[in-house]
Amino acid sequence: MELSRRHLLATSVGLSATLAGCSEGNDSDGGGGSNTNSQNDEPADTDGDGVPDVQDEYPDDPDLSGSQTESDTRNLEEDQWRHFSISFSSTGYIEFDFIVRDGPAIDVILMDESEYEHFDQGDRYEYIPDLSALDSSGATVSSKVPEGEYRLVVDNSERGEASPPTNLSNDVVNVEYDLTLAE
Numbered sequence: 729m730e731l732s733r734r735h736l737l738a739t740s741v742g743l744s745a746t747l748a749g750c751s752e753g754n755d756s757d758g759g760g761g762s763n764t765n766s767q768n769d770e771p772a773d774t775d776g777d778g779v780p781d782v783q784d785e786y787p788d789d790p791d792l793s794g795s796q797t798e799s800d801t802r803n804l805e806e807d808q809w810r811h812f813s814i815s816f817s818s819t820g821y822i823e824f825d826f827i828v829r830d831g832p833a834i835d836v837i838l839m840d841e842s843e844y845e846h847f848d849q850g851d852r853y854e855y856i857p858d859l860s861a862l863d864s865s866g867a868t869v870s871s872k873v874p875e876g877e878y879r880l881v882v883d884n885s886e887r888g889e890a891s892p893p894t895n896l897s898n899d900v901v902n903v904e905y906d907l908t909l910a911e
Contacts, residue, residue, distance in 0.1 A: 794911070795909060795910035796910075797906060798812075799905065800904075801905075802882075802902070802903055804882065804884040804900065804901045805898060806885075806898050806899045807892065808885065809882060809885055811844070812907060814877070815876075815877050816875045816876060816878075817875055819872055819873070820873050820875070820910065821873070821908075822838065822859055822871065822873060822878075823869070823870035823907070823908040824859070824861075824868070824869050824880060826866060826867065826868075826882070826906075827904050828865040828866060829904055830901070830902040831901035831902055832892055832893060832899050833890045834864065834883055834884050834890055835861070835863065835882075835889055836867070836880070836883070837860045837862070837881045838856045838880050838881075839853060839855040839879055840854070840856075840877065841879055844879040844881075850887060862888055862890065863888075863890040882903060884899075884900075
């Protein structure tokens with residue numbers, strides 16, 4: 729049974745490469761373009777993460793194999809924020825790309841889950857500077873993080889460095905973003 733599943737995997741990988749039209753790869757033998765283990769015709773796993781390179785979104789990184797992306801455009805009322813709970817059971821990767829389409833600058837803040845309660849209560853909190861963008865109208869932040877629980881906050885309040893104007897008007901922010909998580 730195990731042999732037939734391997735054969736099916738190799739066949740479906742070949743089919744998806746054919747449907748894609750062309751494939752790029754590093755050939756260790758300098759030959760024709762197949763990234764397989766020559767001993768048993770299984771797709772190669774050069775980074776040793778257990779995922780064949782042809783299915784691996786990060787074939788050069790043994791810590792990462794696949795990703796998920798969320799894209800959206802949101803309006804944030806003045807003094808509001810949106811938050812994402814993020815959990816990694818092993819080394820993870822976060823990339824957050826955003827642009828404010830309309831409204832004042834905002835804060836994008838990544839913190840450990842345990843710090844979110846302090847943020848929510850308006851108290852002092854610690855955050856991860858390398859994966860945060862304060863008082864910004866657009867940025868891309870990305871980095872690997874150790875396993876753990878995190879919150880990513882997109883903030884249009886006075887809790888971060890940026891603050892909505894004090895003009896007695898509801899300064900709504902229209903923000904477009906892409907959040908990519910990989911593990």
